[in-house]
Amino acid sequence: MVDAQSIEDLVINALKEGTKTTSELIQNITLIRANSTKQGVYRVLRKLKKEEKIVIHGKSVSLNIQWLKSMGEFFSLAEFHYSGSTGTDSFLNIKGRDKVVYSFKNLNLLDAFGIHALHMMGMVTEKHTPLFAYNPHEWFFWARREAEQMFVEAMHKDERQLFLVSSHSDPLDIELRKHYQGDLLQYHIVEKPLFPKGSYYFVGIGDYLMEVYFDEKIVEELDLFYKTTKTWNEEARLALQKIVLKSSKNKLVISRNKRKIERYKKMLSPYFFIKTT
Secondary structure: OHHHOOHHHHHHHHHOOOOEEHHHHHHHHHHHOOOOOHHHHHHHHHHHHHOOOEEEEOOEEEEOHHHHOOOHHHHHHHHHHHHHOOOOOOHHHOOOOOEEEEEEOOHHHHHHHHHHHHHHHHHOOOOOOOEEEEOOOOHHHHHOHHHHHHHHHHHHHOOOOEEEEEOOOOHHHHHHHHOOOOOOEEEEEOOOOOOOOOOEEEEEEOOEEEEEEOOHHHHHHHHHHHHHOOOOOHHHHHHHHHHHOOOOOEEEEEEOOHHHHHHHHHHHHHHOOOOOO
């Protein structure tokens, strides 16, 4: 009774083997489930993307590694396929000073893809390799706490140290010190921004560098939110969610520029206790 399988199940099963294009998915599904339509497949893809079970960029569709890590029954098989990352357009395959640029229409979509990408980078980077991040405001923790905590736990399983620098001292920035502390997760607030624009964030792990350029209008809204929010509560959560889901123009760039990565690591390293192996 193969036809009894839902389109959603067929999409998930197909993506366990690695990244597919939308046309490949439609072709595979219609061969198995003859009464399926292109519109029906696209409708399911939109649903799965909204649920953050998949990530879509351009014509490529992948399982969201963050979701996979919460699905024990899928983890072993899917992690094996994705750790190789054989897709021709995969950011893991970039060489030298090449880079891959992605655009996102809101902060929520950007962070979902960003965490997915960092999981994959962690899978092809040696254990114990630390992660360095410069986030003027660590709004990710407040807006998407569950996803952020799952990522931190995954990094801790690899015994990675996470070093995070912020450049603001608003109440919620300071409050984060209670959550981000210890040898494995270290958080520091610098007195002055390290870069001219507050819309620039970056994360470095191994020889991978992820740079994020946020919509400056959204950054202004985030700054105002931080300045006017004294405590974290339901009202604050709803206000931040509104900003995170607001239409905006954001860019994420992944590269392997070793010289730039080393410069950034040297910039952040003095603020932390770094274990030597």
